[in-house]
Amino acid sequence: MNPPIDAVDRAILEILRDDARTSLAKIALSVNVSESTAHRRLQSLVARGVIKQFTIVEDAQALGQDTEALISIRIKSESRSNLRSFYRFLVDLPQARHTYFIAGSNDFIVHVAVASARELRDFVSDSISSHPDVASTTTALIFEHGV
Template identity: 35%
Template sequence: MDDIDSAIVRELQRDARQTNRDLARALGIAPSTCLERVRSLRQRGVITGYRATVDLKALNRPVQALLSVRIRPMSREVIEGFKAYAIGLPEVLNVYVVAGGDDFLVHVAVPEVNHLHTVLMDRFSGRREVVDFRSSVIYQHVSKDVVEPLAP
């Protein structure tokens, strides 16, 4: 990644809907150069896709929580099975396999706290591999719109 690649990635993270011509103009490069660079970034796996950011409240999901989950037995098969199960639930936004005291962090978004309780009781507590879970309601969260590369 050189400075131009980094600038392209930064600009596309800010606004992926801009035209190639607008992107090239913002970076001060030729549109053909810009298009080739974007294609290269996609081929190299730096740019993995384009998404629309949505308002969870508008989707009737104003309550968010992080679920800390421990599973047993610890095996690749059990980890992969639980990961696939969790991400398949409609309330789940993200699943993280983590090290430390917990095995997973599961990010959920639901309409209300009672729905969160139902998810915990009906979808997690009955799973044979789940030995423990805790929930932490998220009051606020912020995320970076632009992720910059770090120096090696």
């Protein structure tokens, strides 16, 4: 069984959440431990699966994707057996930034980023709504969001 996450581990996680490139020296100084202890703690968090990956956060607008939306999707009742394959379909869409398989009146929510409202309309119509397993979609434009 994995040891519990303590205050030092939580502090390390918070620092890395803000900037995954923070140096070990800066982490150690911030949490008041030696650099070797910070390194050992970080390695332990990775080995235990607490930290799954170090990644980046893209700026959609800098990539020319000025329109972001959340698309809620409900699957047809006769397509319930296809939920997992439909989830993979959504994850593999290049426009999808985040995909969630959820409980409730809808089955999925997909955060997408595209160049324009027209591209969003075409994406929803051509890639999502036209899929044979889809019963309905609802699209909400994102005006702003934080990380």
